[in-house]
Every structure is written in structure tokens, then in C-alpha cells.
Amino acid sequence: MNSNSLYERAKKVMPGGVNSPVRAFGAVGGNPLFISKGEGSKISDVDGNEYIDYVCSWGPVILGHNHPEIAKSIESAIYNGLSFGAPTEIEVLAAELITSSVPNVDMVRMVNSGTEAVMSAVRLARGYTGKDKIIKFEGCYHGHGDSMLVKAGSGALTLSAPDSRGVTHGTAKDTLVAVYNDIESVERLFCENKDEIAGVIIEPVAANMGVIPPEENFLTGLRKLCDKNNALLIFDEVITGFRLCFGGAQEFYGVDADIVTFGKVIGAGMPVGAYGGRREIMECVSPLGGVYQAGTLSGNPIAMTAGYTQLKILSENKEIYNKINNLALKLEEGFKRAAGELELPMWVNRVGSLVSVFFTKECVENYKKAKTSDTGLYSKYFNYMLKEGIYLAPSQFEAMFISYSHTEEDICKTLDAARKVLGNLKEL
Ligand code: PMP
Numbered sequence: 001m002n003s004n005s006l007y008e009r010a011k012k013v014m015p016g017g018v019n020s021p022v023r024a025f026g027a028v029g030g031n032p033l034f035i036s037k038g039e040g041s042k043i044s045d046v047d048g049n050e051y052i053d054y055v056c057s058w059g060p061v062i063l064g065h066n067h068p069e070i071a072k073s074i075e076s077a078i079y080n081g082l083s084f085g086a087p088t089e090i091e092v093l094a095a096e097l098i099t100s101s102v103p104n105v106d107m108v109r110m111v112n113s114g115t116e117a118v119m120s121a122v123r124l125a126r127g128y129t130g131k132d133k134i135i136k137f138e139g140c141y142h143g144h145g146d147s148m149l150v151k152a153g154s155g156a157l158t159l160s161a162p163d164s165r166g167v168t169h170g171t172a173k174d175t176l177v178a179v180y181n182d183i184e185s186v187e188r189l190f191c192e193n194k195d196e197i198a199g200v201i202i203e204p205v206a207a208n209m210g211v212i213p214p215e216e217n218f219l220t221g222l223r224k225l226c227d228k229n230n231a232l233l234i235f236d237e238v239i240t241g242f243r244l245c246f247g248g249a250q251e252f253y254g255v256d257a258d259i260v261t262f263g264k265v266i267g268a269g270m271p272v273g274a275y276g277g278r279r280e281i282m283e284c285v286s287p288l289g290g291v292y293q294a295g296t297l298s299g300n301p302i303a304m305t306a307g308y309t310q311l312k313i314l315s316e317n318k319e320i321y322n323k324i325n326n327l328a329l330k331l332e333e334g335f336k337r338a339a340g341e342l343e344l345p346m347w348v349n350r351v352g353s354l355v356s357v358f359f360t361k362e363c364v365e366n367y368k369k370a371k372t373s374d375t376g377l378y379s380k381y382f383n384y385m386l387k388e389g390i391y392l393a394p395s396q397f398e399a400m401f402i403s404y405s406h407t408e409e410d411i412c413k414t415l416d417a418a419r420k421v422l423g424n425l426k427e428l
Contacts, residue, residue: 060264
């Protein structure tokens with residue numbers, strides 16, 4: 001079976017042939033590749049091609065595909081049974097590791113996805129404060145929970161459908177939208193909705209409208225505004241958690257959050273999310289408190305084993321972060337050099353091991369600027385890079401994820417390919 005014939009079959013039985021919209025390659029044209037295997041920094045498709053992978057399952061695969069220790073740990077776990085719906089030791093180990101490493105997280109609740117983590121965190125912020133409204137930022141994506149599908153990033157942005165049908169007006173009206181990196185837009189919302197705002201949710205590094213770093217003082221400004229207005233600051237660290245550094249964005253930027261959400265890296269590729277915060281906030285969660293949240297498969301022993309093993313490796317080898325950040329820096333510098341030499345309108349953003357190339361000459365600091373990117377050009381770039389054996393996100397508005405298994409050679413090959421492709425695009 002090749003990718004094209006699998007896609008034809010898939011389209012008949014799955015909406016768009018996929019289980020998550022951006023996988024469908026709709027934004028870049030062409031058919032999605034069906035992946036058969038990943039090994040280190042490479043993935044192979046069912047057509048027999050190999051690619052250097054910069055999607056890395058959209059972030060979880062920070063150590064590379066098919067990591068031997070993670071694979072072995074899962075293998076030994078599965079023979080004890082897949083799920084019990086009762087507590088297991090590995091959940092405690094994972095929770096202890098997370099709470100001892102992430103600032104302001106005294107307690108944590110495991111869930112099954114980033115979406116669930118955010119939905120629960122938002123409910124908790126409302127339950128804890130007794131207020132209804134939440135401020136989010138235009139272009140930030142926080143999963144597909146109803147209240148977060150307002151001016152959302154990622155697939156919702158790529159498909160030009162920022163507001164989903166099926167989200168009721170009643171739900172959407174409690175989500176207020178501010179402009180990323182614009183503290184005054186947040187201040188205004190607090191003024192206009194006095195004593196009504198439960199919390200502010202943000203991707204501390206935006207990575208779902210492409211990568212956009214927070215400007216200096218922006219996150220501290222949010223902290224101050226939340227304190228002043230008795231609102232909670234929620235850091236959605238589904239992407240940044242255990243990626244920017246082991247303690248995530250709070251440690252990286254030295255800013256305290258009240259609730260933190262996790263996903264991706266904490267599951268190592270298994271379906272895991274989590275949310276945590278200070279003890280007095282987390283004690284509001286059932287069965288201790290009145291904020292209800294539950295899950296048949298939450299804290300699943302196999303998923304916990306995979307995640308715990310990955311986190312343990314990350315915690316014991318801090319060099320990992322130096323390596324992935326340095327590789328990402330090389331990419332950033334290489335892209336910038338190529339853009340300069342070719343005099344192409346390109347803007348490159350990077351934070352840690354997250355990189356985005358935008359086809360615009362504007363400084364990309366918020367959603368509006370991200371949208372100035374020439375997505376047609378990105379589609380061409382994506383497809384030519386694929387031909388060169390480089391697998392990028394099939395959308396302008398996503399990040400490149402660098403893993404510990406990427407090598408200097410991978411980076412050189414990627415930059416060689418990019419120079420060639422960008423040179424050709426200039427000719428077109
Ligand atoms: N928050 C952020 C910041 C994300 O990037 C994502 C997914 N990319 C989510 C939440 C939702 O996570 P999931 O897809 O696991 O539901």
C-alpha cells in the first residue's frame with residue numbers, strides 16, 4: 001500500500017482522511033504521507049522514502065523516534081496489563097518528578113491530551129476564582145475545547161476557520177481576546193470587565209501561529225495585571241513544558257504562573273496531558289474540591305511509563321537542552337544567512353529548540369504580523385523541501401521541533417536543501 005492509495009481509502013472512512021486536520025496537507029496542497037516508522041531524527045513513509053523529521057509528532061518526540069530506553073520501558077510495562085482504573089506506582093513517580101521540577105506546581109492531575117489539560121485548567125480557574133471570563137490571545141491555540149476555539153491558532157488558523165461551528169455564542173462570550181505582546185490590550189479587557197475575569201491563558205512562547213517569542217516584560221506584565229485583578233495566570237506549556245528547559249517557560253523567563261498545563265513531552269508520544277498548580281488551587285479539584293474532572297484512562301500506566309522514562313532521561317542529562325538549542329540556533333543562523341544572500345523577504349523566529357521561518361519581511365511579533373506571511377510561498381517551500389528529504393510542518397503557522405537525535409549533519413543537510421530550494425523559489 002502506498003500513501004496515495006491509503007489516503008483514498010482513508011478519505012472514505014475518516015473526515016478528510018485524517019484524525020487531526022493539519023495532517024491532511026490541505027494548506028500546502030498534495031496528499032499526506034503515511035508514515036511507517038521513525039528512527040532517531042528520521043521518519044520513513046510507506047512509499048519507501050526517508051525524511052529528516054522536524055515535526056517530531058508536533059513536539060513530544062524530544063529525544064528522537066524509537067528511543068531504546070523508552071521502548072524498553074513500555075515493553076516491560078505492557079505485560080502487567082494495559083489499564084486498571086486504579087492507582088499505580090508509576091503515576092506517583094511521574095507526579096513527584098513533575099512537581100519537584102516545575103516552579104509553582106505542588107500538585108498535578110494527569111489527563112489524556114493537551115486539550116483536556118486546558119479545558120480542566122480553565123474550569124479550575126473559574127471554580128477557584130468564582131468568575132467566568134477568560135482572556136486568551138489571538139493566534140494562540142489551546143486545544144479544541146469549546147471556550148478556546150475563539151481566534152485560535154494552529155489548524156484553526158491554517159484552515160482560515162478561527163471560530164468553529166458548534167461553539168455556542170454563550171460559551172464564546174466568556175472568552176475575551178487580546179493581542180499577543182500587547183499588554184495594553186490586556187489591561188483594556190481587565191478595565192472593561194472589572195471583577196469578571198477568572199484568568200489569562202497564554203502560550204508563554206506562542207508556537208501555533210508559527211513561533212513568536214514573548215517580548216521583554218510582556219509575561220511579567222501579565223503577572224502584575226493578574227495579581228492586581230485577582231485573576232489567575234495560566235501558562236499553557238503543552239509545547240514549552242520540559243522543552244525550553246526542564247522547568248519550562250516559568251523557569252526560562254523567571255515568571256510565576258498559577259496554573260500550568262502540559263502535554264506532548266510529558267507523554268513521549270503517548271496520549272498524556274496534565275495540569276498543575278499551587279496546592280491551594282489544586283485542592284479545588286475533585287475528589288478534594290468542587291471542580292469536577294475525571295478520566296477512565298487518565299494516568300494510564302503505559303503512557304505514564306513512557307512519559308516518566310523520557311522525563312527522567314531529560315532530568316539526568318541537562319546537556320540535552322544545550323544540544324537541541326544549539327542545533328536550533330545553527331538552523332536560525334543558516335536560514336537568516338540564506339535569506340540575506342538571496343535577498344528574500346524572510347523572518348526567522350527561534351526560542352530554544354523551536355524555530356519558524358516566515359515568508360514576510362515584517363518582524364513577526366503577533367498574529368497580525370504572522371498573517372503577513374506569504375503562505376503560497378510556504379507551500380512551495382514545503383513541497384520542494386519534502387522532495388529534498390526534509391519533513392516540515394504542512395503549514396506556515398507551526399513550529400519546527402528539534403530533537404536530541406538530530407545531528408549536525410542533519411542541520412547541514414537541511415540548510416543545504418533550504419538554500420537550494422529558496423534559490424529556486426527566487427527564480428520562479
Ligand atoms: N495547547 C497548546 C499550546 C498546543 O500546542 C496544543 C496542541 N498542539 C494543545 C494545547 C492541544 O493539545 P492536544 O492536541 O494534545 O489536545
